[in-house]
Amino acid sequence: MDYQSILFDVADRVATITLHRPDKMNAFTTQMMLEMIHAFDRVDADDGIRAVVVTGAGRAYCAGADISGGAEDFLADPDIAEQAKAGTFDFSDPSVRDGGGLLTLRIFRMEKPVIGAINGAAVGIGATMTLPMDIRLASEQAKFGFVFARRGIVPEAASTYFLPRIVGINRALKWCYSGRVFGAAEAKEGGLVEDVLPVDDLLPAAYAIAREIADNAAPVSIALTRQMMWRGLGLDDPMEAHRIESRGILTRSLSDDAKEGVTAFFEKRAPDFPDRVSRDMPSYYPWWTERPYG
Numbered sequence: 001m002d003y004q005s006i007l008f009d010v011a012d013r014v015a016t017i018t019l020h021r022p023d024k025m026n027a028f029t030t031q032m033m034l035e036m037i038h039a040f041d042r043v044d045a046d047d048g049i050r051a052v053v054v055t056g057a058g059r060a061y062c063a064g065a066d067i068s069g070g071a072e073d074f075l076a077d078p079d080i081a082e083q084a085k086a087g088t089f090d091f092s093d094p095s096v097r098d099g100g101g102l103l104t105l106r107i108f109r110m111e112k113p114v115i116g117a118i119n120g121a122a123v124g125i126g127a128t129m130t131l132p133m134d135i136r137l138a139s140e141q142a143k144f145g146f147v148f149a150r151r152g153i154v155p156e157a158a159s160t161y162f163l164p165r166i167v168g169i170n171r172a173l174k175w176c177y178s179g180r181v182f183g184a185a186e187a188k189e190g191g192l193v194e195d196v197l198p199v200d201d202l203l204p205a206a207y208a209i210a211r212e213i214a215d216n217a218a219p220v221s222i223a224l225t226r227q228m229m230w231r232g233l234g235l236d237d238p239m240e241a242h243r244i245e246s247r248g249i250l251t252r253s254l255s256d257d258a259k260e261g262v263t264a265f266f267e268k269r270a271p272d273f274p275d276r277v278s279r280d281m282p283s284y285y286p287w288w289t290e291r292p293y294g
Contacts, residue, residue: 005032007057008039013214014207015043015052022058027066028125033099037106044111047276050214050222052110053206054133055117061142062126065100100125100157107132108158108230111223111277113213117206118142119199123181128155131162134226136192137206138184139199144192150179165233167191218257218273220280224248231288244287251282 007018017039019026026032043052056062080096083089089096107114107129116133123145130136146163148155155163155176164172167190175182175190184196197205213222228248232241252258257275264271 001035001038003035003039005029006035006039008042010046010049012207012211013048013050014210015039015046015049017052017054019054019056019062021066022056022060024066024068025060025063025121026056026058026126027063027068028100028129029066030099033103036103040106040110045278047219047278049112050217050219051113051115051210053115053117053203053210054130055203055206056119058120059141060120060126061118061122062129063121064124064126064145064147098156100128103129104132104157104159104162111226112219113210113222113226115206115210117202118144118184118193119202121145121181123147124151125157128157128159128163131157131159131166132230135194135206135209137202137209138187138193138196139202140184140196141199142184142187142193142196143181144184144187145179145181146176147179147181149177215270218261218271218275219277220255220257220273220275221252223277223281224252224285227286227288247282247284247287251284255280 003020005019005021007016007020009016009018017036019032019036021027021029021032040052043049080089113135114133116130116136118130118136118138120139120141121143122130123143124147127144127146146155146159163176166172167175171190184193187193188196195205228241228244232244235241255275257273260271260273
């Protein structure tokens with residue numbers, strides 16, 4: 001795919017996805033969604049990539065959906081709108097799916113760590129797309145806003161699943177009810193971001209985290225751990241986690257990675273893990289039941 005709305009680079013086993021519509025404050029479009037999904041597919045398919053950093057070009061991270069066309073941008077296809085008003089539309093039809101949700105669900109399924117380096121305004125989908133990322137860092141210039149109620153709509157991008165789990169239900173509701181834009185300090189205090197940094201230090205800090213993972217951690221173990229943690233948020237009983245962890249401990253302890261990890265520890269050197277996500281995932285993976293919309 002020839003990207004028009006993003007940049008994609010790989011260096012030192014770390015990929016960088018840069019939202020690249022700086023003249024539009026990186027406003028989100030369907031094209032950007034498709035390009036980002038394609039880029040995340042590339043990351044997962046490439047065993048040479050161990051982590052991905054996502055950031056924005058210019059002064060914004062992503063200022064939300066591109067509504068430069070005005071209110072018409074919010075309107076559904078006339079036929080769908082007519083059926084919806086009449087109560088005859090089939091809401092299970094794939095055409096009703098939210099584009100932001102397609103992106104966040106793809107990030108949720110990632111087998112590589114995703115680090116958000118939020119350099120500026122992150123509003124609407126600009127904020128919600130970061131929620132399934134594993135680590136979020138913000139620059140001092142970053143601002144956040146779950147502004148949906150102020151636009152007469154509701155939260156999207158599966159954010160009603162992710163946001164309360166990250167910041168708690170009270171704060172999630174407070175931010176979504178008010179729809180106000182708030183600064184990076186409040187985002188950190190609320191647990192939305194891990195750290196707030198001067199803008200010039202943001203990407204170096206994100207890359208330092210990514211390279212620590214790339215240089216020291218077994219890719220298969222990371223892929224399993226990522227899905228164990230995220231999908232564990234929906235488990236009903238710790239016994240369910242125990243069951244999955246037991247499978248992981250058994251299969252990973254028998255792996256070449258485990259031998260290398262122990263050997264490298266005793267030899268006081270960096271490990272060189274031989275297993276690859278593309279070919280060496282355990283037989284029980286994926287263990288979760290397929291759900292509607294994947």
